[in-house]
Amino acid sequence: MEKPADGEQVNSREAATLEWEPFKTFSSYRAEHVVVGNYELMVVQQRVASNDALTLWDVFGPPRHSALLGTGTSDSFDMAKAAAELALATLRNP
Numbered sequence: 001m002e003k004p005a006d007g008e009q010v011n012s013r014e015a016a017t018l019e020w021e022p023f024k025t026f027s028s029y030r031a032e033h034v035v036v037g038n039y040e041l042m043v044v045q046q047r048v049a050s051n052d053a054l055t056l057w058d059v060f061g062p063p064r065h066s067a068l069l070g071t072g073t074s075d076s077f078d079m080a081k082a083a084a085e086l087a088l089a090t091l092r093n094p
Contacts (some may be wrong), residue, residue, distance in 0.1 A: 020081060029053060030077065039091075040065040041084040045077055057084040059091065 023031040023042060030045040040060045045053050057080040059070035070087035074080035 018085065032077075032081070035065070036088060038062045038065070039069075039088055041081075041088060043077060043080040043084060045080075055080045057081070057087075059084055059087045061091070 018034045018036065018041075020032040020034045020041075020043075023033040023044075029047045031043065033040055033042040038061060042058045042060070043055065044058075045055045048054050055074045055077055057070075057072055057074060058068060061067045061069045069091055070084070072080075072083055072087075074083050
Protein backbone atom coordinates (compact mmCIF):
# COMPACT_ATOMS: atom_id res chain seq x y z
CA MET A 1 0.00 0.00 0.00
CA GLU A 2 1.29 3.43 -0.87
CA LYS A 3 1.33 5.70 2.15
CA PRO A 4 0.85 9.47 1.90
CA ALA A 5 4.00 11.58 1.96
CA ASP A 6 4.49 14.12 4.72
CA GLY A 7 2.31 17.16 4.12
CA GLU A 8 -0.47 15.25 2.37
CA GLN A 9 -3.77 14.87 4.13
CA VAL A 10 -5.08 11.57 5.44
CA ASN A 11 -8.78 11.35 4.66
CA SER A 12 -11.23 8.82 6.10
CA ARG A 13 -10.79 6.49 3.10
CA GLU A 14 -7.01 6.43 3.55
CA ALA A 15 -7.38 5.93 7.30
CA ALA A 16 -9.60 2.92 6.67
CA THR A 17 -6.83 1.37 4.57
CA LEU A 18 -3.91 1.94 6.93
CA GLU A 19 -2.15 -1.35 7.51
CA TRP A 20 -1.55 -1.63 11.22
CA GLU A 21 1.13 -4.17 12.16
CA PRO A 22 1.99 -5.94 15.41
CA PHE A 23 4.58 -4.03 17.41
CA LYS A 24 6.71 -6.82 18.81
CA THR A 25 9.36 -4.66 20.49
CA PHE A 26 6.84 -3.40 23.03
CA SER A 27 6.15 -5.58 26.07
CA SER A 28 2.38 -5.51 26.50
CA TYR A 29 -0.74 -7.57 26.15
CA ARG A 30 -1.28 -6.23 22.63
CA ALA A 31 0.43 -3.51 20.59
CA GLU A 32 0.22 -2.36 16.97
CA HIS A 33 1.69 0.52 15.00
CA VAL A 34 1.67 2.05 11.53
CA VAL A 35 4.08 4.51 9.88
CA VAL A 36 2.55 7.21 7.69
CA GLY A 37 5.16 9.50 6.15
CA ASN A 38 7.03 11.18 9.01
CA TYR A 39 4.50 10.02 11.60
CA GLU A 40 4.09 6.84 13.62
CA LEU A 41 0.81 5.84 15.25
CA MET A 42 0.86 3.34 18.10
CA VAL A 43 -1.86 1.56 20.10
CA VAL A 44 -0.96 -0.38 23.23
CA GLN A 45 -3.24 -2.45 25.43
CA GLN A 46 -1.99 -3.35 28.91
CA ARG A 47 -3.59 -5.75 31.37
CA VAL A 48 -4.47 -4.14 34.67
CA ALA A 49 -6.38 -5.37 37.72
CA SER A 50 -8.24 -8.66 37.18
CA ASN A 51 -9.35 -8.97 33.53
CA ASP A 52 -9.50 -5.26 32.75
CA ALA A 53 -7.30 -3.66 30.12
CA LEU A 54 -5.97 -0.14 29.65
CA THR A 55 -5.83 0.92 25.99
CA LEU A 56 -3.58 3.84 25.04
CA TRP A 57 -2.85 5.51 21.72
CA ASP A 58 0.04 7.78 20.70
CA VAL A 59 1.04 9.77 17.63
CA PHE A 60 4.74 10.50 17.13
CA GLY A 61 6.19 12.86 14.56
CA PRO A 62 9.40 14.38 13.24
CA PRO A 63 12.24 14.11 13.77
CA ARG A 64 12.53 10.33 13.39
CA HIS A 65 9.17 9.64 15.07
CA SER A 66 10.57 10.95 18.35
CA ALA A 67 8.21 13.83 19.20
CA LEU A 68 5.01 12.87 21.03
CA LEU A 69 2.31 14.88 19.27
CA GLY A 70 -0.85 13.27 20.62
CA THR A 71 -1.90 10.71 23.21
CA GLY A 72 -5.05 9.38 24.82
CA THR A 73 -6.99 6.42 26.15
CA SER A 74 -9.90 4.53 24.63
CA ASP A 75 -12.46 1.92 25.61
CA SER A 76 -11.33 -0.56 22.94
CA PHE A 77 -8.41 -1.34 20.68
CA ASP A 78 -10.31 -0.38 17.52
CA MET A 79 -11.50 2.89 19.07
CA ALA A 80 -7.89 3.69 19.98
CA LYS A 81 -6.79 3.12 16.37
CA ALA A 82 -9.56 5.41 15.13
CA ALA A 83 -8.60 8.09 17.67
CA ALA A 84 -4.94 7.96 16.63
CA GLU A 85 -5.90 8.19 12.94
CA LEU A 86 -8.17 11.17 13.67
CA ALA A 87 -5.38 12.87 15.65
CA LEU A 88 -3.02 12.40 12.71
CA ALA A 89 -5.56 13.83 10.25
CA THR A 90 -6.07 16.82 12.57
CA LEU A 91 -2.31 17.41 12.87
CA ARG A 92 -1.87 17.37 9.13
CA ASN A 93 -4.95 19.50 8.38
CA PRO A 94 -5.39 21.98 11.25
